[in-house]
Amino acid sequence: xNKQMFEADPRVLAVLVTHNGGAWLANSLDALAYxxxxxxxxxxxxxxxxTDPAPAVARFTRHAELVVSERNLxxxxxxxxxxxxxxxxAAADYFLFLHDDVILDxxxxxxxxxxxxxxxAGIVGGKGLDWDRPEVLVEVGMSADQFCIPYSGLExxxxxxxxxxxxxxxxxxxxxxxxxxxxxxxxCGLWDGAYFAFGEDLDLCLRGRVAGFRVMVEPAARFRxxxxxxxxQRRITGRMPSRGHLARRNQLRTIAxxxxxxxxxxxxxxxxxxxxxxxxxxxxxxxxxxxxxYPRAFVDFLRSFPNVMLRRKAVQKRRTVPDSQIRRLMIKDxxxxxxxxxxxxxxxxxxxxxxxxxxxxNLSFSALxxxxxxxxxxxxxxxxxxxxxxxxxxxxxILFGEALAGGTLWPFPESTGRLIGDYLSGWxxxxxxxxxxxxxxxxxxxxxxxxxFGRAVLTQKLLLLxxxxxxxxxxxxxxxxSAGSRPARVVALAVYALNPVTHSIVSNGDLGAxxxxxxxxxxxxxxxxxxxxxxxxxxxxxIRPPVPIGSDSLLKSCGRIALVLAPVxxxxxxxxxxxxxxxxTLGITAAVAAGSxxxxxxxxxFLLLSIPVAAAVLIPWSFEGLRPSGxxxxxxxxxxxxxxxxxxxGHTAQQMFL
Numbered sequence: 001x002n003k004q005m006f007e008a009d010p011r012v013l014a015v016l017v018t019h020n021g022g023a024w025l026a027n028s029l030d031a032l033a034y035x036x037x038x039x040x041x042x043x044x045x046x047x048x049x050x051t052d053p054a055p056a057v058a059r060f061t062r063h064a065e066l067v068v069s070e071r072n073l074x075x076x077x078x079x080x081x082x083x084x085x086x087x088x089x090a091a092a093d094y095f096l097f098l099h100d101d102v103i104l105d106x107x108x109x110x111x112x113x114x115x116x117x118x119x120x121a122g123i124v125g126g127k128g129l130d131w132d133r134p135e136v137l138v139e140v141g142m143s144a145d146q147f148c149i150p151y152s153g154l155e156x157x158x159x160x161x162x163x164x165x166x167x168x169x170x171x172x173x174x175x176x177x178x179x180x181x182x183x184x185x186x187x188c189g190l191w192d193g194a195y196f197a198f199g200e201d202l203d204l205c206l207r208g209r210v211a212g213f214r215v216m217v218e219p220a221a222r223f224r225x226x227x228x229x230x231x232x233q234r235r236i237t238g239r240m241p242s243r244g245h246l247a248r249r250n251q252l253r254t255i256a257x258x259x260x261x262x263x264x265x266x267x268x269x270x271x272x273x274x275x276x277x278x279x280x281x282x283x284x285x286x287x288x289x290x291x292x293x294y295p296r297a298f299v300d301f302l303r304s305f306p307n308v309m310l311r312r313k314a315v316q317k318r319r320t321v322p323d324s325q326i327r328r329l330m331i332k333d334x335x336x337x338x339x340x341x342x343x344x345x346x347x348x349x350x351x352x353x354x355x356x357x358x359x360x361x362n363l364s365f366s367a368l369x370x371x372x373x374x375x376x377x378x379x380x381x382x383x384x385x386x387x388x389x390x391x392x393x394x395x396x397x398i399l400f401g402e403a404l405a406g407g408t409l410w411p412f413p414e415s416t417g418r419l420i421g422d423y424l425s426g427w428x429x430x431x432x433x434x435x436x437x438x439x440x441x442x443x444x445x446x447x448x449x450x451x452x453f454g455r456a457v458l459t460q461k462l463l464l465l466x467x468x469x470x471x472x473x474x475x476x477x478x479x480x481x482s483a484g485s486r487p488a489r490v491v492a493l494a495v496y497a498l499n500p501v502t503h504s505i506v507s508n509g510d511l512g513a514x515x516x517x518x519x520x521x522x523x524x525x526x527x528x529x530x531x532x533x534x535x536x537x538x539x540x541x542x543i544r545p546p547v548p549i550g551s552d553s554l555l556k557s558c559g560r561i562a563l564v565l566a567p568v569x570x571x572x573x574x575x576x577x578x579x580x581x582x583x584x585t586l587g588i589t590a591a592v593a594a595g596s597x598x599x600x601x602x603x604x605x606f607l608l609l610s611i612p613v614a615a616a617v618l619i620p621w622s623f624e625g626l627r628p629s630g631x632x633x634x635x636x637x638x639x640x641x642x643x644x645x646x647x648x649x650g651h652t653a654q655q656m657f658l
Contacts, residue, residue, distance in 0.1 A: 245293040
């Protein structure tokens with residue numbers, strides 16, 4: 001293009017948002033200064049950076065305007081603030097929004113403007129390549145599903161070989177490099193500042209499409225993008241919500257604003273259902289730190305719902321394109337699920353191969369010999385083996401003899417289907433030594449029955465050995481976390497394993513007492529850790545300094561306690577009240593010792609919360625167990641020995657519980 005052609009071209013105002021840009025900012029400004037498009041002004045908005053970007057702006061772009069924000073407003077709000085304060089906004093025909101970690105090719109702006117003018121598009125984006133590996137594609141137009149979850153359409157690490165060179169319509173382009181026409185800005189507005197990060201570009205493009213503007217991708221306009229915020233390379237000044245929290249909250253906001261008619265309510269309801277399912281899945285795979293993002297996102301969305309509805313009214317008032325036409329550019333849910341599954345399987349395949357190689361190296365004869373020699377020479381190992389040997393010797397007649405013919409372990413069914421069948425049918429043909437066996441115990445005992453190949457004798461012995469072992473491991477961890485000395489651990493293990501009470505519990509086949517024996521040390525360790533200052537034992541004789549516990553850590557601790565409590569209560573129902581009293585005593589004692597500390601009372605609250613959470617896991621049995629004749633309150637109300645039996649004889653109490 002020659003100079004005369006440029007004189008008739010529209011004027012572009014480039015808005016570059018920077019936050020702790022560092023070396024990225026210098027390269028980005030340098031690329032802007034070398035653009036061949038002459039009718040372009042530049043505004044750099046410093047979005048609360050820790051270091052002043054003014055020297056870099058003055059060095060690379062002498063005629064650029066610098067707008068400073070004292071705090072991090074997020075990309076959209078900062079860009080809006082720059083346009084409001086800049087004297088060059090009124091003369092611009094197009095606005096080019098850029099991240100500070102983007103390097104434009106010299107002709108990128110020319111290609112974007114040429115496509116926008118030729119097609120009349122309201123928004124145009126380019127081809128994004130990786131900052132460090134410019135042969136790897138990052139973005140060539142974006143899509144999303146009906147739940148506004150973004151999708152790039154690219155394979156992981158896909159190499160640019162000219163396979164995406166068509167100028168075409170797309171659902172949206174990212175604000176890493178986005179050219180927006182003044183017509184669209186005047187009709188639809190620009191950025192929704194409530195997004196802060198992640199999803200504001202999809203929202204703007206959807207608002208444009210709803211109003212009838214085209215969104216195009218021009219692959220000839222190339223840029224390199226580091227993605228510093230997404231991959232965690234950018235240093236954030238001040239507190240920023242987690243990416244998962246922002247993504248979920250913004251997803252709900254985008255659906256509510258831009259989805260038309262009754263589909264909005266359906267899509268939001270499905271988002272809540274799918275979010276709840278993902279929370280349960282994350283708990284199952286022990287990723288509890290990500291679970292909190294979902295309820296926080298739901299709460300934030302509900303708080304902002306009136307504002308969302310006002311914005312939705314404005315968007316729908318400008319609607320000229322139906323949802324059905326926009327959905328043609330969206331990816332189908334089944335296709336997105338298949339692609340995500342393929343990517344996850346490939347990652348698992350790589351991880352499995354690496355884990356297999358490590359396992360084979362660790363299972364070599366020399367490695368096993370070295371590890372066994374180091375392990376067997378430890379004094380704690382020798383003492384533990386001696387304690388286990390003495391315990392097995394004392395209980396040899398029980399563990400290696402005939403099946404137990406008493407207690408709650410008798411009669412144990414020979415058929416594995418009896419336990420799970422009784423649980424599913426609601427009829428109890430297997431009592432396991434009690435008049436009111438707890439149904440949640442049936443699936444757990446059924447798993448032991450499967451491991452014992454359906455043989456009652458083998459299942460009984462397996463159950464006894466596992467529960468005894470779990471109890472000893474828990475006692476070892478409890479003493480190690482509190483005292484740390486080896487003699488204390490040896491004494492605790494010896495007392496816990498070889499005392500007469502343990503022998504009596506095993507010989508009587510008392511399943512409830514055995515479960516308490518196994519779970520109590522683990523629960524005590526978790527409870528003490530929650531009530532303490534957050535420090536853990538770093539070495540055998542060295543304790544880490546106290547670290548304050550936040551709400552996230554307390555919620556995770558509450559979840560762990562509930563997960564341990566649930567199987568214990570399932571197999572020993574009457575222990576629910578005992579745990580409530582025990583944890584209540586621990587919490588009140590710690591709170592009184594700490595005075596009026598708000599943090600201490602917060603710990604007590606989360607600790608006590610684990611009890612109803614554990615009971616809720618066992619619903620619908622929880623309702624039955626709380627009846628006066630059920631397995632929880634039965635020992636208190638039934639018979640003359642029940643503690644609350646006189647109270648139960650009163651008519652008021654009967655009416656209250658029945």
